[in-house]
Amino acid sequence: MNLLYPKYLQCKNSLFLQRRTTLLQAVVLFCVGILFWAGLFIVFYRVLVYFQSIEVLGNFLAAKLLSMVLLTFFSILVFSTIITAISVFFLSEELNLIISMPYDPEDLYHAKLLETILNSSWMVLLFSLPVFLSYGIVFHQGGAYYGILAATLPPFLCICGTLGAGIALGLVKTFPARRLKDILFLLSLLVLVVIYLLFRFLKPERLVDPEVFVTVIDYLSSLDMPAAPFLPSQWMTDCLATILFSRTTTDVGFNLGLLWSTAAALVIIVGWLFQSLYFGAWSKAQEARSVKITSTSLFAYLLEKALRPFPLQVQALVAKDIRCFFRDTAQWSQLIILGAIIIIYLYNFSVLPLDKSPIPLRYFQNVIAFLNLGLAGFVLAAVAVRFGFPAISMEGEAFWLIAASPLTLRRFVWCKFWMIFAILSFLGQVLIVCTNILLHTEKSMMILSSVTIFLMTFGISSLSIGVGAAYPKFRYENVAQISTGFGGFLSMIIALLYILLMVVIEALPVHLVIMADMARRSLTWREIVLIGISFCTIVVLTVVACIVPMQIGLKKLAAREVL
Amino acid sequence: MISTSNLTKKYAATTAVNALNLEICRGEIFGFLGPNGAGKTTTIRMLAGVLRPTSGTIHIGQWNMSIHPREAKQIIGFIPDRPFLYAKLTGKEFLYFMSKLYGLNPKHADKRISFLLDFFEIAYCAGELIESYSHGMKQRLVMCAALLHQPRVLIVDEPMVGLDPKGAKLVKRVFRELAQKGTTVFMSTHSLEVAEEMCDRIGIINEGSLIAVGTMTELRATTGGTAEKLEAIFFKLTGEEVLSEMAVTSNIRS
Numbered sequence: 001m002n003l004l005y006p007k008y009l010q011c012k013n014s015l016f017l018q019r020r021t022t023l024l025q026a027v028v029l030f031c032v033g034i035l036f037w038a039g040l041f042i043v044f045y046r047v048l049v050y051f052q053s054i055e056v057l058g059n060f061l062a063a064k065l066l067s068m069v070l071l072t073f074f075s076i077l078v079f080s081t082i083i084t085a086i087s088v089f090f091l092s093e094e095l096n097l098i099i100s101m102p103y104d105p106e107d108l109y110h111a112k113l114l115e116t117i118l119n120s121s122w123m124v125l126l127f128s129l130p131v132f133l134s135y136g137i138v139f140h141q142g143g144a145y146y147g148i149l150a151a152t153l154p155p156f157l158c159i160c161g162t163l164g165a166g167i168a169l170g171l172v173k174t175f176p177a178r179r180l181k182d183i184l185f186l187l188s189l190l191v192l193v194v195i196y197l198l199f200r201f202l203k204p205e206r207l208v209d210p211e212v213f214v215t216v217i218d219y220l221s222s223l224d225m226p227a228a229p230f231l232p233s234q235w236m237t238d239c240l241a242t243i244l245f246s247r248t249t250t251d252v253g254f255n256l257g258l259l260w261s262t263a264a265a266l267v268i269i270v271g272w273l274f275q276s277l278y279f280g281a282w283s284k285a286q287e288a289r290s291v292k293i294t295s296t297s298l299f300a301y302l303l304e305k306a307l308r309p310f311p312l313q314v315q316a317l318v319a320k321d322i323r324c325f326f327r328d329t330a331q332w333s334q335l336i337i338l339g340a341i342i343i344i345y346l347y348n349f350s351v352l353p354l355d356k357s358p359i360p361l362r363y364f365q366n367v368i369a370f371l372n373l374g375l376a377g378f379v380l381a382a383v384a385v386r387f388g389f390p391a392i393s394m395e396g397e398a399f400w401l402i403a404a405s406p407l408t409l410r411r412f413v414w415c416k417f418w419m420i421f422a423i424l425s426f427l428g429q430v431l432i433v434c435t436n437i438l439l440h441t442e443k444s445m446m447i448l449s450s451v452t453i454f455l456m457t458f459g460i461s462s463l464s465i466g467v468g469a470a471y472p473k474f475r476y477e478n479v480a481q482i483s484t485g486f487g488g489f490l491s492m493i494i495a496l497l498y499i500l501l502m503v504v505i506e507a508l509p510v511h512l513v514i515m516a517d518m519a520r521r522s523l524t525w526r527e528i529v530l531i532g533i534s535f536c537t538i539v540v541l542t543v544v545a546c547i548v549p550m551q552i553g554l555k556k557l558a559a560r561e562v563l
Numbered sequence: 564m565i566s567t568s569n570l571t572k573k574y575a576a577t578t579a580v581n582a583l584n585l586e587i588c589r590g591e592i593f594g595f596l597g598p599n600g601a602g603k604t605t606t607i608r609m610l611a612g613v614l615r616p617t618s619g620t621i622h623i624g625q626w627n628m629s630i631h632p633r634e635a636k637q638i639i640g641f642i643p644d645r646p647f648l649y650a651k652l653t654g655k656e657f658l659y660f661m662s663k664l665y666g667l668n669p670k671h672a673d674k675r676i677s678f679l680l681d682f683f684e685i686a687y688c689a690g691e692l693i694e695s696y697s698h699g700m701k702q703r704l705v706m707c708a709a710l711l712h713q714p715r716v717l718i719v720d721e722p723m724v725g726l727d728p729k730g731a732k733l734v735k736r737v738f739r740e741l742a743q744k745g746t747t748v749f750m751s752t753h754s755l756e757v758a759e760e761m762c763d764r765i766g767i768i769n770e771g772s773l774i775a776v777g778t779m780t781e782l783r784a785t786t787g788g789t790a791e792k793l794e795a796i797f798f799k800l801t802g803e804e805v806l807s808e809m810a811v812t813s814n815i816r817s
Binding site: 313320324327398559 | 611612613615632633634636637639641643645647648649651652656659660661662663664665666667692708
């Protein structure tokens with residue numbers, strides 16, 4: 001425990017010795033966390049109350065939901081633990097000091113395992129509480145339920161943490177040196193596999209379409225069947241479901257025994273692995289990566305040609321950012337997730353049952369295409385927070401090079417803006433044009449949505465870069481950390497409000513045009529004036545959303561005490 | 564070439580640099596000394612234009628740093644004490660990046676980069692990612708970058724840190740040759756031997772204030788000695804005593 005003492009002191013100091021502004025940010029984040037927590041509780045409470053109102057099926061659905069939730073927690077926890085364990089066991093700065101001391105490997109293993117479990121599971125644990133609480137309240141449970149919950153959670157978290165640590169140990173031992181690129185790439189693939197498995201385990205199509213079952217009994221038995229009897233999430237589900245739904249087919253003692261014995265066995269087995277593999281793996285992880293970049297001459301040539309029309313400083317910044325992006329696995333691997341989002345997004349539109357709608361098809365198509373603007377805007381805002389918001393911070397501690405050079409901060413920040421703008425406008429147009437083609441919308445709607453998303457891209461790009469410049473984080477371990485702070489949150493919230501406002505303002509002219517079109521009449525003068533006012537408001541809003549965040553961000557970046 | 568007038572930097576209640584007045588001529592090597600936390604790095608960062616002064620002015624050549632930062636920075640080469648660079652660029656790519664930031668003609672930059680890589684003996688690793696460089700190699704790379712655009716003023720924070728004896732000798736040679744050609748070198752160092760050996764004039768800062776400035780002869784006169792080494796002058800001026808080696812050793816062992 002002595003090895004964890006410095007961590008405890010760090011937490012204590014960061015809590016009590018914070019500057020006022022950081023405390024303010026913490027208070028805001030805390031309030032938002034509470035709101036989210038309450039929201040989650042309300043959603044689950046209402047869903048469970050609704051389930052309870054369904055005769056016969058209610059308990060089955062509630063049990064299935066619990067199984068799905070725990071399986072999701074299990075997958076998230078195992079994956080996040082692998083990533084956390086790589087940092088905690090192998091890349092943490094303090095390890096150089098600890099390893100140089102006469103440390104006890106067993107102490108180190110236990111301390112690091114505990115740290116890994118705490119780091120990776122606290123958030124999942126925190127946000128799982130409203131779920132468990134809503135089950136307890138809706139199904140009128142008392143001490144027994146909460147007792148079982150308290151008895152099942154520690155081994156469940158321990159199993160996830162130990163599994164993750166074991167996998168991380170194996171990965172770092174297998175892949176030589178600091179080849180995190182390979183490891184993370186593998187992890188990305190693992191995520192895809194886990195998501196795929198998870199999807200199959202949940203069998204969502206069966207839940208929504210009972211017609212596929214020959215009889216109601218088949219349907220019920222499929223719901224009642226454990227999805228994955230060998231997974232700890234199912235053992236925990238069985239423990240809780242036995243109490244919640246007074247089941248007789250499952251046994252609390254047996255499942256509790258499975259959880260605790262598996263947790264204990266894994267701690268011991270991974271402990272053995274640790275004793276025999278750790279030092280070698282840690283040594284390999286310290287080796288610097290020495291790679292001669294020779295295979296990129298064509299890439300360099302094309303890049304240089306493409307950037308030639310721009311000023312030299314812009315060429316330098318863009319080429320540098322592109323190279324760094326594709327050489328940093330933490331950055332480019334996010335493209336896999338982005339690709340998945342686009343595929344799922346477009347797939348959802350391709351399977352929309354437009355022909356089954358009771359609303360006239362033409363009207364329905366246009367309404368969906370219009371609402372799609374908000375949805376596409378949301379995707380752009382999420383991508384902007386992931387890629388645009390960290391753009392300034394990603395200069396990292398090398399930012400002094402920019403500050404000491406004759407490049408003005410204004411040009412630097414605007415250069416970042418145009419880079420993210422180019423990416424977002426391409427993505428926005430792909431989403432909008434493809435979905436409109438899938439929806440078979442009319443040309444006028446296609447042009448309207450295309451122009452609107454183009455305008456929105458200005459505001460969304462500016463918000464991500466501007467807020468990113470106002471709240472830069474030049475010291476970070478992982479690029480993904482940058483957007484998870486207060487600034488990233490603020491940027492996302494303002495971007496969502498902006499999108500909402502744009503959609504609301506545009507609703508009136510779209511409605512007027514669609515209705516006139518449906519009634520096969522031309523627009524009245526009053527309608528034309530209203531449409532004109534709406535579009536002017538949209539243009540003004542876009543200009544404000546584009547200029548103001550950039551100015552504020554630039555001002556704050558220039559005023560930073562330490563550049 | 565470098566001129567500061569009442570240059571002051573405050574961090575909340577702490578005054579890191581207090582009304583600093585300096586005049587450094589063209590072609591001069593100026594050493595800036597002081598104990599830890601005296602305000603050396605803060606001064607250097609203000610001179611390089613990466614830190615905003617609380618009050619006072621800085622002139623680099625004819626350019627006022629607050630009014631014409633772009634022009635002032637264009638003639639400065641800055642070498643910080645810790646060489647944080649873009650880890651995912653190769654050494655050569657980094658130098659091309661810097662050459663473009665300073666607006667160098669690409670053809671001229673090509674020749675200059677090759678020359679500097681050879682001169683600082685890092686051409687063999689120029690195609691490797693910077694993340695694989697040692698501290699010394701990064702320091703050499705930063706020096707290449709700082710000299711790329713042939714600056715008229717070179718501002719250096721702890722130039723010898725991380726360099727092997729060969730590298731340190733090379734750097735001393737570079738600084739001398741640059742000064743002979745008219746470049747002004749402003750360097751802070753903890754190595755009193757280096758300062759004594761290389762600098763035309765030395766400034767000593769303590770608790771944010773400049774307490775002495777001049778040639779070695781002038782500094783000796785300030786402390787009343789005749790043949791004193793810089794080390795003795797430094798300790799006298801900063802009020803610190805040289806610890807007895809015996810006492811230190813015995814304390815550490817006990």
